[in-house]
Amino acid sequence: MIKRINDILKARTFDELFNIVTECKVKGFGELSIYDTAMRIGTHMNIEPDKVYLHAGARKGMEILEDKGYMEIGSSKKKYVELKEMPKPMQQLKAAESEHLLCSMKDNMNTLEMC
Known part of the structure; x- marks a missing residue:
């Protein structure tokens, strides 16, 4: 994800963050980990989901x-x-x-x- 830091910093929606984290996932990093990581990044950037993500x-x-x-x-x-x-x-x-x-x-x- 370090390689995508510029994309992360440009993100304006939770969907964008979620998609970046999804694209960067590694083996064993499941849908809950993706959601939690996007939430942590989003919280830091003051970006909240506007949909109920299912995992x-x-x-x-x-x-x-x-x-x-x-x-x-x-x-x-x-x-x-x-x-x-x-x-x-x-x-x-x-x-x-x-x-x-x-x-x-x-x-x-x-x-x-x-x-």
Whole structure:
């Protein structure tokens, strides 16, 4: 990524950062590592995601929302989901907050009921 520092410094969106990190990944550096690295760089540059990026844990949370009928079937297969596609209560959150909720609460979401 050091070789891409100029591209990183020019980035204005989280998508740009995410794509740069993805292009620089090495074997064993999975989708969660890509997201976390882009988030750390973005935080330093004051750039936040405007979409809910799906990776390991967040994808599992999204699958539960699909199973419960809160999300369109196939949503969990996407790279990301637009905030406006999320259930109404989750649309009030920032994209990174929704991702965090999906990831950290996946084990407790089976009893979830949206208002």
